[in-house]
Amino acid sequence: MSEESVETTPESESDGKPSIPQLGEWEAERGTKVAVIGAGAVGSAVTYASMIQGVARHYAMFDIAESKVKAEALDIAQGVQFAPVSTVEGSADIDVIKDADVVVITAGAKQKPGQSRLDLAGATINIMKSIVPKAVEQAPNAIFLMVANPVDVVTYAAWKISGLPSERFFGSGTVLDSSRLRYLIAQACGVAPQNVHAYIAGEHGDSEIPLWSSAMVGAVPLLQWGQTVDGRMLDDSVREAIHHDVVRSAYEIIEGKGVTNYAIGLSVASILASIVRDEHRIMPVSSLLEDWLGISDVCMSVPTIVARDGVGRKLVPVVTPREYDGLRLSAQSIRDVARQFGF
Secondary structure, three states, X not given: OOHHHOOOOOEOOOOOOEOOOOHHHHHXXXXXXXXXXXXXXXXXXXXXXXXXOOOOOEEEEEOOOHHHHHHHHHHHHOOHHHOOOOEEEEEOOHHHHOOOOEXXXXXXXXXXXXXXXXXXXXXXXXXXXXXXXXXXXXXOOOEEEEOOOOHHHHHHHHHXXXXXXXXXXXXXXXXXXXXXXXXXXXXXHOOOHHHEEOOEEEOOOOOOEEOXXXXXEOOEEHHHOOEOOOOOEOOHHHHHHHHHHHHHHHHHHHHHHOOOOHHHHHHHHHHHHHHHOOOOEEEOOEEEEOOEOOEOOEXXXXXXXXXXXXXXXXXXXXXXXXXXXXXXXXXXXHHHHHHHOOO
């Protein structure tokens, strides 16, 4: 080999030592890191869905059940050949999430059949009192995404515990509920779910409100759609049946298999993608409201721009008096539960 073909390490002109990348360069080299706290069915589904979509370069899973978290991480990591390149690490040591760009919290009390999400609040908030301060210490600059139920109450309490700016601490909210709504509307109208634009707002749970007045199918307002595929009109009774099925979906799945995990994994992956890729998607996440349609000091879901810095502008859709009243009642329901636990 000739001397001209030998590659050498770049050196600085001043002292002949190799140049050292600056902080920004190190950040670019290491790639985005997503940490998932909780290696149960939901946490594992979030990690898996994000990995196969190439949302981040590194995934760190934390759980106090060491054998469980290591097994889940290894199982996911061994499939990386069939997905965009990434690393997946699992540990019972909280240090594994150090310097994460986004921290997803799925750890919480397990929901039992027939139990409402709000009934879970006390046990899950106690878990957050232990987890959140440690997570913030390890990843002080991260965006925090709460998934544990009841997500609205827990997001508010955990945000208070964290001491972080509200735009950097929010919950998955009704992103999945809205997906369920769009799926059922699409079935009724005979179109692709991607062509349905409709939101569930308020609580992620029993008091949630479908925003029918602003829903669109393609370029047509839903309320003007006309007949469904089975010949019925999309009147109040049909819309109420669709909403009932949305609310009941989670309970039906839990009754059948004990947990919901696949759809929530995909929905959280979509939120992560909007954060990591700075996509500015409009998503009904649960974040702190201040004078949104007169509603303040509560975390609940409204259409919100989600990007690299967390939550941004909260959109104010046109609502009917009935929808407005429902949103205020939903907010009060969440607020009342939070107050019961001192938040």
